[in-house]
Amino acid sequence: MASIPEDAVPVPPVETPPAQTLRRVVYRHTLPLRIMHWINAICLLILLGSGLQIFNAHPALYWGQRSHFTHPWLSLGATQSASGTLHGVTRIGSHRFDTTGVLGVSKVDGQPTVRGFPTWATIPGPQWLAMGRAWHFFFAWIFVINGVCFFLYALWTRHLTRDLVPTRRDWRGIGRSILDHALLKHPHGAEAARYNVLQRIAYLVVIFGCGGGVVLMGLAMSPRMDSVLGWLVDLVGGRQSARSIHFLFAMGFIAFFLIHIFEVIVTGVGNNLRSIITGRYAITETRDETHQ
Amino acid sequence: MKLINKRRRFLRDALALTGAVALGGCDKLSQTDWAPKVLGSATALSHAAQSALSRNAMAREYSEADISPVFRPNGSTDPQSSEYRVLAANGFADYRLGVGGLVAHPLALSLAELRALPNRTQITRHDCVEGWSVIGQWTGVQLSRVLDLAQPTKTARYVVFRCFDAMDDGSEYYESLGFDDAYHPQTLLAWELNGRTLPIPNGAPLRLRVPRQLGYKMAKYLRRIDLVASFKDIEGGAGGYWEDQGYQWYAGI
Structure with a gap:
């Protein structure tokens, strides 16, 4: 309770307060x-x-009754570069963000792995x-x-x-x-x-x-x-x-x-x-x- | 002051420790025998509560405009057993759905015989346990009509569906329903999707539709139906292929 209940028992101060201040303890x-x-x-x-x-x-994630698989409004996915490196890609609407390491691609047992949220x-x-x-x-x-x-x-x-x-x-x-x-x-x-x-x-x-x-x-x-x-x-x-x-x-x-x-x-x-x-x-x- | 600092440090450490124990502890608990059982007990509560609240209510039926352009197949999409290949090569003309176990009249129904029974067409949503949904139009016979022909005995409690598709571990897919779902008017044995013969990726020649449960309950490639008193002695004993892997038998949530 935020307000001070009437039955709140003042507890003796634990430390000596500076002269101008009064310290009291309420049951909150x-x-x-x-x-x-x-x-x-x-x-x-x-x-x-x-x-x-x-x-x-x-x-x-999608809007509507069913999944419009080509049009999620949010997705956590991955792309693979020619060298084989995995990149985590977060898409929000038409925006793309590289979120490698956290979203889309993160390490599982030390190995970069495709997964939405990290372990x-x-x-x-x-x-x-x-x-x-x-x-x-x-x-x-x-x-x-x-x-x-x-x-x-x-x-x-x-x-x-x-x-x-x-x-x-x-x-x-x-x-x-x-x-x-x-x-x-x-x-x-x-x-x-x-x-x-x-x-x-x-x-x-x-x-x-x-x-x-x-x-x-x-x-x-x-x-x-x-x-x-x-x-x-x-x-x-x-x-x-x-x-x-x-x-x-x-x-x-x-x-x-x-x-x-x-x-x-x-x-x-x-x-x-x-x-x-x-x-x-x-x-x-x-x-x-x-x-x- | 020193006391307060110590107390603060203790509170901070306690909080950090609680967090670490909570997250790491969940992984450890997941590996025990008992914790998943305790967690799983909530499903019984969900099943009881949801059954009481919804009883025989009908799943929402949609309009043609809502139908998904592609009804995404999941799990097995092309069974390889020679038995199934032979049936498929002949357009399933020699297919027979066996109905047995605890029934007065065991059946072996051809697709033509199934089609001759009263049909039902419904446009319903399919929710995968993974989270996605697709909408399709299904035509088939109500399972209740087939059960009425076979006449389950008094001891029968569950309907077990055995399938043609072999899974990764070599066992064949299977599923089971209680009588409340088995006799629900929207529970179908379907042979048509979106007005066309059921395609192989979606479970040809015959699959189960249970629109008030998740996709894994809706067994594809049906081979036979058995009525049983208990599924404890079947395969892993949990009532279905995915249930044996730890998924809930009640998949209404």
């Missing part, structure tokens, strides 16, 4: 939230790795579609169950409405918040204990947009579910569109993850990590602020 994330956060993190890591393994079985990004590492699917569907269930638990818990405890949905004051301050983020200026004091407006928007978008979307698009790829989800498949333009959007949501998670880790680091990695492991988050206030 409840135990259920911390557990669900880490289950979610493990699920996303495995779903991403196994998803890329599945993608590698046919490393091309370090896939679960399992070697090409093994059946096993990738086994990992993916097992952790998809845990991801969904965990997500449903989070949603119910967040509704029940009002975490959703109190901590995640931006307040009117938040919306008014959005310009300032964008500027502050760009300048890497972060809130201090009591303001640091609550989620700021960009944080709230990011969490809501990633939970309900990427999270809900990636599950729905996964279901829309299932030939069995398509017998009852035809409307959803048609809504996005077809099964191959659903596969593309599923992939894009996964990329959305990566983008979120990178920004998330960046913000965790620049706003105090130790404090942040402790708060998501033990729940306790330290706030440092200058005396000035406390008198405001």
Whole structure:
């Protein structure tokens, strides 16, 4: 929880604060939230790795009901030069990029090999579609169950409405918040204990947009579910569109993850990590602020 | 300060270690006997949930405008066994589909006899386990009609499809369906693709169509159909050639 609960127990400061500052520790994330956060993190890591393994079985994406094999909008492929050297080629629309070493062609046991994503990004590492699917569907269930638990818990405890949905004051301050983020200026004091407006928007978008979307698009790829989800498949333009959007949501998670880790680091990695492991988050206030 | 630094270093190392163990660990776990079984248990859940949600719902049928210019063949595309070559050389005039196992009336049906049964034509999508989709128009007889002729006994639980095409390991392709899929109205034994005699790369003379499952369930080059109580004693025991290689028997997802 971002806001300071009324029952927060002030923990004695671990170190002597400088004269003008006051350091106090608040209980920021409840135990259920911390557990669900880490289950979610493990699920996303495995779903991403196994998803890329599945993608590698046919490393091309299309729009529409079926595959227009000559017109993927994204493909990871390879070309071979006259000397026999393999080059990884990533195509996005009509653009071509040489991505040798990472996409299209990467080393497997020291040998340049034609494969979409490299072994370090896939679960399992070697090409093994059946096993990738086994990992993916097992952790998809845990991801969904965990997500449903989070949603119910967040509704029940009002975490959703109190901590995640931006307040009117938040919306008014959005310009300032964008500027502050760009300048890497972060809130201090009591303001640091609550989620700021960009944080709230990011969490809501990633939970309900990427999270809900990636599950729905996964279901829309299932030939069995398509017998009852035809409307959803048609809504996005077809099964191959659903596969593309599923992939894009996964990329959305990566983008979120990178920004998330960046913000965790620049706003105090130790404090942040402790708060998501033990729940306790330290706030440092200058005396000035406390008198405001 | 020292304590905090130590704690930070510990947290950082713990995080890096967790990441490495997670990724490397997944490979190690994949090689064990037990982990794939645990992971595979999710398929039973998917099967139960999807069956409950979709029951006998029909797969989407498309219009002629949606048909793929080429129905991409996958897996075997030209069986080499002498038995199959001889049948193919004669335009499959001597072909007989055997239906046996746990049935009251074993059958041996020629293509002409199959064609004389009520036909069904459907334009459906074919989803490969690799991720791609093609759309084609299929004509054939509903499997349920053939099963009704053969009359499965009360102990029969699965329909096993044996094929002419030999795989890399020398065994012949096979597949199996439960009765829910076997009796689904869109489950066909098809002899025509896009209004023409089924080409050899797509499974001539007769192949299975199960549009609510992935491509590997739709056995090509059908030799015979057996009704069984269990497929545990057939080949690798997992109910199909790809299932024996670790793919899920339920391929609706």
